[in-house]
Amino acid sequence: MTGTTDSAAAGGSTPEAIMGATYRALCEHGYADLTMQDIADESDKSKASLHYHFDTKEELLLAFLDHLYDAFTDDVGTTDGDDAVERLVRFVDELLCPAERTDEPRAESSPDGPSDDGTDDDGTGGDDPNDGAGTDEFEEFQTALLEIKAQGPYVEAYREQLERVDAFVRGRVRSIVADGIEEGTIRADVDPDDTAAFVATLVDGVNTRRVALGETDGSVRNTFLAYVRENLVAPGADVAVDLDPGSDADRDTDGDATGAADGRAAAGGDD
């Protein structure tokens, strides 16, 4: 449908082109109703040639989830920041984007949530079919992803892929918290594992609510920052939990070009 005019998709290696087509088909049709034909329609492949690579829709979706994991872990790469507290807040912002930063201009690699990318970054679907509709597409994809999550009890292989993403997220939080304890910015009595589970749960809650309720108001972020400030930050530590990419009027005009918009206001820099 769109793949034929997308040279990246048409010219990419076959599996990558299929991944891009799968992403678009999921956005358009959701998971439950998705057929191999829908995916073929989004690519320049025939349904028969899809079946050459993947016996079933489930098998194709597994490859897609695998691809998503790679793209996601590449995308969040390392999380920079002056200290562990700043890195934690930035990492959570990356996970919550864009729902929790609705009034922020879309970043370069949108849509850019915990598990949604893998099309823009790998050249398989770079030019959005509907430009400017990135948020819609993000939400469509989150919806399909929630359907896939609801398959967790039935399709063990899906669950394993979901667990892999989750383990990555929790591992990152855990290691940031451990770093913070070591550097003295996070209290020594904070449990890195509990904190990781808490953060992962909040992120899952935000994502579920975006789909189920259409909620994108960002209010959770404020409370998350309060939680960080009062539960995690070590007494007397010289860190500021005041990164507020979504609501500060000056977030984009501080001369720090990309800075504040991505949650990169220097913690402690403005006090």
Next chain:
Amino acid sequence: MTGTTDSAAAGGSTPEAIMGATYRALCEHGYADLTMQDIADESDKSKASLHYHFDTKEELLLAFLDHLYDAFTDDVGTTDGDDAVERLVRFVDELLCPAERTDEPRAESSPDGPSDDGTDDDGTGGDDPNDGAGTDEFEEFQTALLEIKAQGPYVEAYREQLERVDAFVRGRVRSIVADGIEEGTIRADVDPDDTAAFVATLVDGVNTRRVALGETDGSVRNTFLAYVRENLVAPGADVAVDLDPGSDADRDTDGDATGAADGRAAAGGDD
């Protein structure tokens, strides 16, 4: 299937018997694959007689969600406690049960989550087809509910019902927090709305993870209690955030410093 041997289901008023059958059919088949015939099979009604009441599966499911709301709001009724902090923790426990209290004996009206009841309490499906499998049934139902949540963007009427439950949950948290501020047990600078959104998001996250990842380890509860203790409880307030229904004896027998992290330190007691 089971309804014919269930006198409560067979003898109830028709709509109530249908609600019980719908609950059982959802647990067994999930939402996406559910047919009117599946629901008829769980009741003593014919498919034709179901259609007499409900034109479509969607219409029946809407009546079911409505019924669920009534059962849920009846069930959580008022939340008792000596103070607002205790009431908040108890309310959240009711929402998180049973996933967050896995090692606790099941309560009288289980399954008893945010939106799962409505069969045991109203006599439409009181005697579980598979006794002792309450947790399985709860998880099956949560799975179907997650599928319904994933319909939010497509079926506005589902979303409205989901929003109604959510508004109830947030309203309850908000009012408990406001009470706490007034009675002096909760800090005056706590925002009741933000707190309500935060708690509702956490609960949604726990429910999603139970389905997607099979996670029922209860670790979020500990961090929630730490959050309550350190973000909400007013300094010097004579309240203890030490309700720990699941783990009094066994969770931390090691006697180490993490005891406090388990939520049993008296909030104002140790300073």
